[in-house]
Amino acid sequence: xxxxxxxxxxxxxxxxxxxxxxxxxxxxxxxxxxxxxxxxxxxxxxxxxxxxxxxxxxxxxxxxxxxxxxxxxxxxxxxxxxxxxxxxxxxxxxxxxxxxxxxxxxxxxxxxxxxxxxxxxxxxxxxxxxxxxxxxxxxxxxxxxxxxxxxxxxxxxxxxxxxxxxxxxxxxxxxxxxxxxxxxxxxxxxxxxxxxxxxxxxxxxxx
Amino acid sequence: xxxxxxxxxxxxxxxxxxxxxxxxxxxxxxxxxxxxxxxxxxxxxxxxxxxxxxxxxxxxxxxxxxxxxxxxxxxxxxxxxxxxxxxxxxxxxxxxxxxxxxxxxxxxxxxxxxxxxxxxxxxxxxxxxxxxxxxxxxxxxxxxxxxxxxxxxxxxxxxxxxxxxxxxxxxxxxxxxxxxxxxxxxxxxxxxxxxxxxxxxxxxxxxxxxxxxxxxxxxxxxxxxxxxxxxxxxxxxxxxxxxxxxxxxxxxxxxxxxxxxxxxxxxxxxxxxxxxxxxxxxxxxxxxxxxxxxxxxxxxxxxxxxxxxxxxxxxxxxxxxxx
Numbered sequence: 001x002x003x004x005x006x007x008x009x010x011x012x013x014x015x016x017x018x019x020x021x022x023x024x025x026x027x028x029x030x031x032x033x034x035x036x037x038x039x040x041x042x043x044x045x046x047x048x049x050x051x052x053x054x055x056x057x058x059x060x061x062x063x064x065x066x067x068x069x070x071x072x073x074x075x076x077x078x079x080x081x082x083x084x085x086x087x088x089x090x091x092x093x094x095x096x097x098x099x100x101x102x103x104x105x106x107x108x109x110x111x112x113x114x115x116x117x118x119x120x121x122x123x124x125x126x127x128x129x130x131x132x133x134x135x136x137x138x139x140x141x142x143x144x145x146x147x148x149x150x151x152x153x154x155x156x157x158x159x160x161x162x163x164x165x166x167x168x169x170x171x172x173x174x175x176x177x178x179x180x181x182x183x184x185x186x187x188x189x190x191x192x193x194x195x196x197x198x199x200x201x202x203x204x205x206x207x
Numbered sequence: 208x209x210x211x212x213x214x215x216x217x218x219x220x221x222x223x224x225x226x227x228x229x230x231x232x233x234x235x236x237x238x239x240x241x242x243x244x245x246x247x248x249x250x251x252x253x254x255x256x257x258x259x260x261x262x263x264x265x266x267x268x269x270x271x272x273x274x275x276x277x278x279x280x281x282x283x284x285x286x287x288x289x290x291x292x293x294x295x296x297x298x299x300x301x302x303x304x305x306x307x308x309x310x311x312x313x314x315x316x317x318x319x320x321x322x323x324x325x326x327x328x329x330x331x332x333x334x335x336x337x338x339x340x341x342x343x344x345x346x347x348x349x350x351x352x353x354x355x356x357x358x359x360x361x362x363x364x365x366x367x368x369x370x371x372x373x374x375x376x377x378x379x380x381x382x383x384x385x386x387x388x389x390x391x392x393x394x395x396x397x398x399x400x401x402x403x404x405x406x407x408x409x410x411x412x413x414x415x416x417x418x419x420x421x422x423x424x425x426x427x428x429x430x431x432x433x434x435x436x437x438x439x440x441x442x443x444x445x446x447x448x449x450x451x452x453x454x455x456x457x458x459x460x461x462x463x464x465x466x467x468x469x470x471x472x473x474x475x476x477x478x479x480x481x482x483x484x485x486x487x488x489x490x491x492x493x494x495x496x497x498x499x500x501x502x503x504x505x506x507x508x509x510x511x512x513x514x515x516x517x518x519x520x521x522x523x524x525x526x527x528x529x530x
Contacts, residue, residue, distance in 0.1 A: 067258075068264055
């Protein structure tokens with residue numbers, strides 16, 4: 001399926017919706033898994049996905065991921081919450097949608113999202129709050145996480161002087177991280193209209 | 208792969224049930240191959256249907272990750288049938304007639320114990336390398352295939368994905384619902400019994416230790432008690448009461464009660480603890496005892512990992528070509 005502008009906007013809308021519904025109560029990893037599930041579904045289907053379908057999909061993905069990831073079932077999302085939207089008909093559309101998504105993904109869920117690593121990496125460097133980025137599927141989750149944290153913390157990107165030593169456990173190389181960091185830098189510079197500020201960017205990038 | 212239409216089973220041929228989950232012995236219509244069919248009905252307490260049961264999603268997605276593997280039960284398929292206008296999900300596995308528990312009853316000789324625990328550790332290492340905590344390893348969730356003389360780990364109904372990266376400090380561990388109530392209490396690690404919410408792969412290793420001892424002595428190591436406190440005191444009576452020196456933070460778990468403090472099974476040295484364990488499992492040699500004590504270590508972060516256990520001296524004379 002073509003990744004049109006409508007779909008891109010629709011996807012962004014879904015992600016914003018999921019992030020909003022996840023507050024409060026759901027874990028970050030739950031939302032991340034849902035986003036990844038949505039992406040994987042969209043990359044698998046051949047036919048156009050309507051706006052209406054996207055709305056159903058965002059509920060379905062978040063429902064499946066909270067069922068696998070949360071230890072306390074988020075029933076508040078059902079009791080007249082967003083999940084009941086799909087469930088108030090006799091034809092059990094949530095059940096149908098969940099079956100459709102899971103079968104389309106052949107019951108393979110993405111368990112390891114960059115999210116698992118970002119929390120860990122960020123805590124290793126600082127106790128401060130940090131901003132959150134969104135992933136790509138081109139790199140391994142741990143590398144994306146480290147890159148996001150490095151950019152987010154304004155470490156010395158240009159001079160490549162950041163130290164990967166705190167992340168030894170993750171077994172990643174500087175080259176892997178650098179490729180994402182520089183990708184971000186180019187994009188960031190372009191988005192700033194090539195008027196790069198002297199200071200470092202305030203927010204972590206949206207990967 | 209089987210579709211729903213290709214499998215048939217007789218409702219009288221139940222092989223296992225727990226709450227509303229039932230496993231039937233069935234047959235594949237085409238090939239005549241025996242299969243096990245597990246049914247998970249949706250239990251909606253509010254009388255409202257809320258999609259597919261979480262346990263089914265967890266179990267199937269975990270099996271999709273782990274199977275096929277020589278020491279993991281073969282997963283065939285999952286399908287949905289209409290049961291009085293409500294969907295009823297089924298999971299189809301390979302059928303194995305013998306559990307490890309039944310095998311233990313027939314008494315295992317030391318070389319078989321070594322071979323089987325090596326297979327179990329290989330299966331557990333496979334789960335762990337795919338970031339799956341089994342959470343309910345016991346002598347009945349491990350099956351035995353008589354033709355190949357191989358064990359197969361089954362019973363993934365309570366399994367969860369674990370914290371990534373591996374080997375991090377406790378504060379980074381994912382939290383789960385405390386003390387997995389459905390799991391067999393005899394095999395539960397002390398952190399489950401103390402109602403810890405943050406645990407990881409090492410919890411499975413305690414259960415593996417209990418299974419190892421059970422195979423070597425022919426009987427359950429820690430007999431099941433009615434509650435977690437009496438289960439803990441059963442463990443303490445063999446391994447000693449843990450102190451903050453053995454396991455930092457042990458007395459601050461919510462499940463830690465004064466009753467336990469008062470027990471004071473005081474084994475002052477490690478040697479004495481080993482003596483007490485040795486008395487329970489006399490059939491194990493020195494290397495076997497060393498491996499067992501590393502699995503039954505109180506502090507979860509000091510417990511041996513499945514991968515490390517496979518390289519333990521206990522297995523040096525095991526013929527790995529005949530596994």
